[in-house]
Amino acid sequence: MPTPTRARATLLAAGAAVAGLLMSTLAATTSHAADNESCRPDGLYKTPGVDVPYCSVYDADGREKMGADHQRRVIGYFTGWRTGKNGEPAYLASDIPWDKVTHLNYAFAHIGSDNKISVGGDGEKNAATGMTWPGVAGAEMDPAYSYKGHFNLLNKFKKKHPDVKTMVSVGGWAETGGYFGDDGKRVNSGGFYSMATNADGSVNQAGIETFADSTVAFIKKYGFNGVDIDYEYPTTMKDAGNPLDWQLANGRRAGLVKGYAVLMKTLREKLDKAGAADGRHYLLTVAAPSSGYLLRGMETFQVQKYLDYVNIMSYDLHGAWNEYVGPNASLYDDGKDAELAAAGVYGSQQYGGIGYLNTDWAYHYFRGSMPAGRINIGLPYYTRGFKNVQGGTDGLWGKAASTDCPAGSGLTKCGDGAVGIDNLWHDKDDKGKESPAGSNPMWHAKNLEKGVVGDYVTKYGFPADTKLTGTYARKYDSKLVAPWLWNADKKVFLSTEDEQSVKAKADYVVDKGIGGTMVWELAGDYTYNSAKGQYEIGDTLTTAMYDKFKSASPYGAKVAGKDLPAKAVDIGVEFGDFKLGDSNYPITPKLKITNNTKTTLPGGTEFQFDYSTSAPANASDQSGFGTKVISTGHTGDNIGGLKGDFNRVSLKLPAWQTLAPGASVDLSFNYYLPVSTPSNWTVNISGTTYGLAGDLTRGTTVVEPGTGTGPTDPPDPTDPPGKCTAPAWSTSSEYGSGTTVSHKSHQWKSKWWTKGEEPGTTGQWGVWQDLGAC
Numbered sequence: 001m002p003t004p005t006r007a008r009a010t011l012l013a014a015g016a017a018v019a020g021l022l023m024s025t026l027a028a029t030t031s032h033a034a035d036n037e038s039c040r041p042d043g044l045y046k047t048p049g050v051d052v053p054y055c056s057v058y059d060a061d062g063r064e065k066m067g068a069d070h071q072r073r074v075i076g077y078f079t080g081w082r083t084g085k086n087g088e089p090a091y092l093a094s095d096i097p098w099d100k101v102t103h104l105n106y107a108f109a110h111i112g113s114d115n116k117i118s119v120g121g122d123g124e125k126n127a128a129t130g131m132t133w134p135g136v137a138g139a140e141m142d143p144a145y146s147y148k149g150h151f152n153l154l155n156k157f158k159k160k161h162p163d164v165k166t167m168v169s170v171g172g173w174a175e176t177g178g179y180f181g182d183d184g185k186r187v188n189s190g191g192f193y194s195m196a197t198n199a200d201g202s203v204n205q206a207g208i209e210t211f212a213d214s215t216v217a218f219i220k221k222y223g224f225n226g227v228d229i230d231y232e233y234p235t236t237m238k239d240a241g242n243p244l245d246w247q248l249a250n251g252r253r254a255g256l257v258k259g260y261a262v263l264m265k266t267l268r269e270k271l272d273k274a275g276a277a278d279g280r281h282y283l284l285t286v287a288a289p290s291s292g293y294l295l296r297g298m299e300t301f302q303v304q305k306y307l308d309y310v311n312i313m314s315y316d317l318h319g320a321w322n323e324y325v326g327p328n329a330s331l332y333d334d335g336k337d338a339e340l341a342a343a344g345v346y347g348s349q350q351y352g353g354i355g356y357l358n359t360d361w362a363y364h365y366f367r368g369s370m371p372a373g374r375i376n377i378g379l380p381y382y383t384r385g386f387k388n389v390q391g392g393t394d395g396l397w398g399k400a401a402s403t404d405c406p407a408g409s410g411l412t413k414c415g416d417g418a419v420g421i422d423n424l425w426h427d428k429d430d431k432g433k434e435s436p437a438g439s440n441p442m443w444h445a446k447n448l449e450k451g452v453v454g455d456y457v458t459k460y461g462f463p464a465d466t467k468l469t470g471t472y473a474r475k476y477d478s479k480l481v482a483p484w485l486w487n488a489d490k491k492v493f494l495s496t497e498d499e500q501s502v503k504a505k506a507d508y509v510v511d512k513g514i515g516g517t518m519v520w521e522l523a524g525d526y527t528y529n530s531a532k533g534q535y536e537i538g539d540t541l542t543t544a545m546y547d548k549f550k551s552a553s554p555y556g557a558k559v560a561g562k563d564l565p566a567k568a569v570d571i572g573v574e575f576g577d578f579k580l581g582d583s584n585y586p587i588t589p590k591l592k593i594t595n596n597t598k599t600t601l602p603g604g605t606e607f608q609f610d611y612s613t614s615a616p617a618n619a620s621d622q623s624g625f626g627t628k629v630i631s632t633g634h635t636g637d638n639i640g641g642l643k644g645d646f647n648r649v650s651l652k653l654p655a656w657q658t659l660a661p662g663a664s665v666d667l668s669f670n671y672y673l674p675v676s677t678p679s680n681w682t683v684n685i686s687g688t689t690y691g692l693a694g695d696l697t698r699g700t701t702v703v704e705p706g707t708g709t710g711p712t713d714p715p716d717p718t719d720p721p722g723k724c725t726a727p728a729w730s731t732s733s734e735y736g737s738g739t740t741v742s743h744k745s746h747q748w749k750s751k752w753w754t755k756g757e758e759p760g761t762t763g764q765w766g767v768w769q770d771l772g773a774c
Contacts (some may be wrong), residue, residue: 035055036054037054038060039055039057039062040058041054041062041064041371041374042062042696043304043305043370044062044307044308044374044696045265045696050272051276052272053281054281056279056280057281057308058281061557064308064373067102067163069550070546071551071555072509072510073103073309073518074102075102075311076103076518077105077107077518077519077520078150078522080106080119080150082523083133085131088456088459089456090136091523092150092153093139093157094136094138094139095522095537096522097542098160100539100542100545101542101546102516103164103166103167103225104154104165104167105167105169105518106150106168108170108171108175110175110179110180110191111171111189112179113189115207115210115211117170117218120182124148126149127149128150128151129148129149129150129151129152130149131150132148147222151222151223154223155222166223167224167228167283168218169227170215170227170229170230171191171231172230172232175191176192176193176230176232177192177242177245177248177249178191178244188244190248192231192234193245193248194252195207195208196263201255203258203259203262204259208262208263208266211263212266215227215270216274226285227283227285228311229267229285229286230287232287232289233297233298234298235253235289235296236253236584237293238250238580240294240297243408243409243411244408244430253297261303264284264303264307265303267284268284271283271284283309284306285307286307286311287313287518288301288313288366290314290317290362291317292356292365292674296587298674299575299589300369300676304366304369304374305677307374309374309515310366310370310375310376312359312362312363312366312375312377314329314363314377315328315329315380317329317358318357318384319417319437319438320385320400320402320415320417320418320436320437321409321411321414322339323399323400323414323415324339324399324415325338325386325389325395325397326339326357326397326495327482327484328482328495328496328497329359329495329497330357330482331359331480331482331501331641332358332359332360332640332641333358333360333361333637333638334477334479338392338397338399346637350616350618350672352673353638354642355638356614356673356674358480359378359505360508360641361642363512363514365676366676367612368613368646368677368679369677371556371558372555373554373557374515375514375515376515376517377505377517377518378518379497379502379505379520380519380520380524381442381520381521381522381541382520382524383439383495383496384438384495385417385422385423385438385439385440385492385493386415386492387417387419387438387491387493388491389416389493390491395491395493396477396493400417401413401415401416402415402416402417406433406435407429407433408429408430408431409429417435417437417438418492419436421457421466421468422438422490423439424441424444424460425524426439438492440494441526442497442524442525442541443524443526443527443535443537444535446498446528446535447535448468448494449472449496451468452535453468455532456536469489469490470487470488470490472485472492472494473486473487473488474496474498476500476501479639482495483495483496484496497541498541502544503544506544506545506548510553512556513553513556514556516555519542523537525537525539525540525541525542526538526540527539558698560610560697561645564691564695564697564700565682566699566700566701567691567702568701568702568703569685569690569691569693570596570597570692571595571596571597571683571694572593573592573681574591575591575669575677576589576590577590586670586671587671587673588622589668589669590668590669591621591668592666593659594664597661598661599685600658600659600661600769601659601683601685602658602686603653603654603655604654605652605653605684605685606650606652606683607651607681607682608648608651609678609679609681610646610648610649610679611679612646612675613646613647615673615675616634616635616673617629617633617635617647618671620670621651621667621668622667622668623667624667625652625654625667626650628650628651630648631647633646646680679695680695681694686705686771688705688706690703705772706773724742724745724746724774726741726774727742728742728743729758733755734753736750736753737750737751738750741759742774746770746771746774748760748771749769750768751767751769
């Protein structure tokens with residue numbers, strides 16, 4: 001509708017003011033966007049078109065801001081079931097050492113039958129949102145929140161400790177493939193397995209969208225800083241994860257890794273969009289396996305680029321699921337691991353003698369694709385243990401075979417797990433019987449070490465006059481960095497964690513530039529009650545880590561171990577066509593290289609990349625690309641740890657193989673132990689070395705090869721073309737394959753015999769390959 005004449009002048013003036021405001025807002029927004037990009041962690045995926053407020057969480061070097069006295073992360077899992085309502089000792093938010101931790105992961109939420117995140121139905125029995133603890137000091141509810149329970153208390157204490165971030169962790173061992181209903185019975189809903197992957201192995205996009213949308217709403221409703229995905233496990237290894245899930249998971253295993261990748265990408269993008277709207281960056285993390293066995297079935301763990309950081313579950317490396325007696329969470333390999341020895345790992349030339357059941361190996365696996373600072377190593381505040389141990393040194397690397405396995409375990413040959421007073425924190429099998437595992441909080445293990453029967457044992461069903469049999473002697477192996485208790489009378493082996501091992505692991509974190517530590521679970525930590533003469537729930541181990549980290553140097557913030565080119569090109573590299581885990585040896589994926597630039601890559605173009613020293617330096621190909629390791633980060637066994645982070649590889653397009661814009665080429669890559677996604681790529685095009693855009697390296701500019709400018713930008717006048725040195729093209733001359741000519745300020749190379757075809761007129765599939773301006 002036309003504007004009335006008398007109002008037109010006023011409207012024009014107002015329009016000019018609005019236009020000025022819009023211009024200033026646009027300038028501010030542009031500056032703000034640039035500032036946010038400067039805070040993006042190295043290698044972290046950014047949702048296209050979204051101004052993600054990274055600077056709300058990260059500094060200008062891409063390091064997480066956690067408070068002046070927290071240079072490294074101390075992440076504690078806080079479980080929802082230690083409420084004290086069953087008579088056992090409670091562990092509530094008021095018991096957390098808030099000044100010693102940086103992040104808290106609430107365990108667990110689950111995936112409901114509707115594919116939405118859930119902690120169960122509302123009500124006074126719901127520990128997360130409805131339960132109260134009348135008369136318990138520190139557990140008074142904050143009336144500012146509409147919900148009660150643990151979530152209320154977590155937010156209450158966050159007001160006093162605003163630097164601490166809280167995460168909701170989804171899944172876990174028991175609730176990856178189902179969940180416990182309000183009646184306490186397990187609902188076999190499919191959980192992650194069916195939410196992310198259909199029965200035919202295809203991606204369940206609808207399920208993923210539903211879950212991701214509900215998760216964003218959930219963390220905003222309950223005040224969390226992000227979500228931690230504890231999916232155990234999206235691997236193609238048969239019979240992995242909880243035996244209750246095998247029937248469902250095995251049928252989908254060919255598609256689990258792909259579904260996992262789509263899930264994490266979808267979560268990242270939805271969290272980024274929500275964060276941009278809310279002015280805060282929401283974190284996305286995972287609990288990742290550490291076992292080389294499980295990781296062999298997870299391809300190259302393609303999801304790391306979507307994660308703020310990864311928490312390695314570097315524990316449960318040995319336990320009563322088999323007969324091999326070893327430490328729960330050793331830092332290093334000692335070349336004597338009985339399980340690996342039985343599998344012939346140490347004698348394998350292809351494995352290079354590398355033992356893969358230790359924290360150091362797992363750290364290096366992830367270091368191959370992530371900055372050290374986006375990795376946290378896991379420590380257990382609980383024990384694993386065996387009885388009737390035969391052989392070994394004080395039980396270490398002995399055997400404890402059992403003829404019976406727990407009901408519902410799905411296993412046919414198990415280890416003889418410790419029971420009774422040596423299994424205080426035991427689970428129950430599907431028939432309600434104690435599962436032998438030697439599982440104890442560290443405070444109980446410390447009492448066993450001191451020969452003390454704590455006054456709490458009655459709460460776990462033991463008589464007040466319980467007596468201990470034999471002596472629990474503390475042992476320590478400095479090569480492994482692993483303590484344990486050995487009861488020679490009972491032949492009981494309990495793998496422990498204590499101040500000596502925790503401090504050694506904290507030193508390792510500082511020395512390697514690692515982001516920090518994660519502990520399962522906070523309720524297992526201890527303190528000594530001198531009045532009672534016993535150990536109880538406390539924070540001794542957490543404090544030891546805090547003390548080591550509070551004045552540490554900043555963590556490692558770059559993926560690469562050396563500087564990469566400041567200019568990158570858009571050439572895609574992807575590893576795919578992996579065999580199912582059980583058949584995935586040697587590991588032989590297809591490496592697809594896709595040229596997304598406007599420039600044809602000539603034959604002989606060289607690519608280089610790094611892969612982790614978690615695999616020996618014997619990678620090769622079977623496709624004529626001349627793949628070879630050109631520098632080695634580690635040689636020999638890994639006793640005492642892997643020395644370097646990367647092995648560097650070179651491969652070249654065959655001389656006859658050009659790669660036109662939009663075209664792809666495949667080669668068969670070959671290696672023997674798992675690695676995460678190879679990184680730090682470079683490509684040399686016509687004498688200039690570039691990085692690859694897909695590495696998401698901070699500070700790089702994506703350009704078109706040969707121009708030094710962005711793919712849509714005009715040529716940079718500061719980079720004038722050089723002189724054409726090749727002979728000028730002639731319409732009457734004959735040219736054989738591989739002949740170079742100059743024509744119209746470009747050099748051209750013939751792909752086959754030609755005569756009379758003018759360079760620049762034959763198209764990307766024609767005879768002349770454009771070698772660039774000259």
